[in-house]
Amino acid sequence: xxxLSIIEQLPEIIRNGEKTFEDIIKRPYAENFTxxxxxxxxxxxxxxxNQFYQGDNILVMExxxxxxxxxxxxxxxxxxxxxxxTNQEGRIVIxxxxxxxxxxxxxxxxxxxxxxxSYLNMLCPRIYLMKELLSEQGSLYIHLDYRTVHYxxxxxxxxxGQENFLNExxxxxxxxxxxxxxxxxxxxxxxxxxxxxxxxxxxxxxKSYNRDFKPYRFKxxxxxxxxxxxxxxxxxxxxxQIDMVGRTSRERVxxxxxxxxxxxERIILTSSNENSIVADxxxxxxxxxxxxxxxxxxWIMADNS
Numbered sequence: 001x002x003x004l005s006i007i008e009q010l011p012e013i014i015r016n017g018e019k020t021f022e023d024i025i026k027r028p029y030a031e032n033f034t035x036x037x038x039x040x041x042x043x044x045x046x047x048x049x050n051q052f053y054q055g056d057n058i059l060v061m062e063x064x065x066x067x068x069x070x071x072x073x074x075x076x077x078x079x080x081x082x083x084x085x086t087n088q089e090g091r092i093v094i095x096x097x098x099x100x101x102x103x104x105x106x107x108x109x110x111x112x113x114x115x116x117x118s119y120l121n122m123l124c125p126r127i128y129l130m131k132e133l134l135s136e137q138g139s140l141y142i143h144l145d146y147r148t149v150h151y152x153x154x155x156x157x158x159x160x161g162q163e164n165f166l167n168e169x170x171x172x173x174x175x176x177x178x179x180x181x182x183x184x185x186x187x188x189x190x191x192x193x194x195x196x197x198x199x200x201x202x203x204x205x206x207k208s209y210n211r212d213f214k215p216y217r218f219k220x221x222x223x224x225x226x227x228x229x230x231x232x233x234x235x236x237x238x239x240x241q242i243d244m245v246g247r248t249s250r251e252r253v254x255x256x257x258x259x260x261x262x263x264x265e266r267i268i269l270t271s272s273n274e275n276s277i278v279a280d281x282x283x284x285x286x287x288x289x290x291x292x293x294x295x296x297x298x299w300i301m302a303d304n305s
Contacts, residue, residue: 006116006117006120006151007151007154009117010120010151010154010155013117013120013121013124013155014124014155014158014159016121016124016125017121017124017125017127017128017155018124018125018128020124020125020128021125021128021129021132024058024062024125024129025065025132029062029063029066049298049299050289050293050298050299051299051300051301052283052286052289052300052301052302052303053300053301053302053303054302054303054304055302055304056304057126057281057282057302057303057304058125058126058129060281060302061126061129061130061133061281061302062129064133064300065129065132065133069133069277070132070133071132071133071134071135071136072133072135072277073133073134073135073138073277073278073279073300074134074135074137074138074139074200074271074272074273074276074277074278075138075139075141075200075267075268075271075272075276075277075278075279075297076130076133076134076138076139076140076141076278076279076280076281077140077141077142077143077264077267077268077278077279077280077288078130078140078141078142078143078280078281078282079143079257079259079280079282079284080123080142080143080144080282081119081282116147116148116151119148120148120151120152120155123152123155124155124159126281127140127142127155127156127159128159130281131159131160131195133279134195135195136195136196136198137195137196137198137199137200138194138195138199138200139166139192139193139194139195139199139200139271140156140160140192140193140194141169141190141191141192141267141271142156142190142191142193143171143188143189143190143259144188144189144190144191145185145188145189146185146189149189149191152191153165153191156191156193160193160194160195163197164193164194164195164196164197165191165192165193166192166193166194166199167191167192167238168189168190168191168192168238169189169190169191169192169238169239169240170187170188170189170190170238170239170240171187171188171189171190171240171242171263172186172187172239172240172241172242173186173187173188173241173242173243173244174186174243174244175244190267192271199271200270200271200272200273200276201270201271202269202270202271202273203235203236203270204235204236204266204269204270205233205234205235205236206233206234206235206236206237207224207226207231207232207233208231208232208233208234209228209229209230209231210223210229210230210231210232236266236270240263240266242260242262242263242266243260244260245258245259245260257284257285258284258285258287259284259285259287260287261287261290261291264287264288264291264292265291265295268288268291268292268295268297269295272297274295274296274297275296275297275298276297276298277297277298277299277300278292278297278298278299278300279299279300279301280299280300280301280302281301281302282302282303283301283302283303284303284305286301288301289301
C-alpha cells in the first residue's frame with residue numbers, strides 16, 4: 001500500500017506501460033495462439049478487411065504489429081471500461097422456431113481489484129501499441145467519462161505529446177433520471193490525439209439555426225428551412241448532442257454500453273477516408289465495424305467478452 005496520490009504514481013504507471021510495450025515488441029512472435037488466448041481468422045494478416053478477433057486485445061495488437069500492420073491504421077476508436085465498479089450485462093435472443101428466449105449475461109466486468117491504478121496500468125501499454133499501429137495520418141479517439149478522463153489525458157500527453165492533442169469532444173445526451181444532490185451527469189468525453197500533424201480531417205457540417213427563425217441576408221450564404229426554422233450549415237463544434245441508443249431503437253442489440261451509429265459515423269467520416277483501415281480494440285456491441293462497413297472502410301475489431 002502506498003501513500004502516494006494517483007497523480008504522483010502516474011510517472012511509474014507510464015514507465016511500466018512503456019516497458020511492457022517494449023517487452024512485447026522484443027519478444028519472439030508466436031504465430032500459433034491457443035484457442036483460449038485468441039480466436040483469429042485463419043492464415044496470416046495480409047489484407048485487413050473486416051476482421052474480428054476474440055481475445056485479449058494486447059495479443060491482438062501484437063499480432064497485427066508483427067504481421068505487417070505497423071503504421072497502417074488511419075483511425076482507432078476505443079470505448080474502454082469506465083471503471084464504474086459494476087458488471088455490465090448483455091442480452092442474447094435465441095429463437096427456437098416458436099418464440100424468442102432472452103438470456104442475460106455479463107458482457108464485461110468493470111471491477112478493478114487494484115482500483116484506478118490497476119485500470120491505468122491496463123490501459124497504458126495498450127495506448128503505446130495503438131500509437132505504433134497508427135499511420136502517419138492516423139488519429140486515436142478514446143471514449144471516457146468523468147471518472148478517468150483527467151488521468152488518461154496525462155498519459156496520452158506523455159505518449160503522443162501535448163502538441164498532438166487535437167480535441168476534447170463532449171458527447172451530450174438525454175437519458176435516465178436526475179439528481180437532487182448534484183448536477184445530473186449527461187455527457188461523456190472523447191479525447192482525440194493524432195500521430196503527426198499530417199492527419200486526416202474531413203470537416204463535417206451541422207445545422208446552425210438563425211435567431212428569430214429569420215433567414216440570413218448575407219450574400220452567398222446558403223439557407224435551408226425545416227420544421228424548426230431557418231438554418232445554415234457550419235463546421236462541427238466540439239459539443240455533440242446525439243441521442244443514446246433507445247430501448248426500441250432498430251440499432252439496439254442488447255449490449256449495455258452500446259454507442260449510437262451517428263456518433264461513430266461522425267468520427268469515421270472526419271478522421272478516415274474511403275478504403276482506410278478503422279480499428280476498435282474494445283469493440284463491445286460492434287457498432288464501429290457496422291458503421292465502417294457502411295462507409296466503405298476496412299475494419300478490424302477485437303473484444304474479450
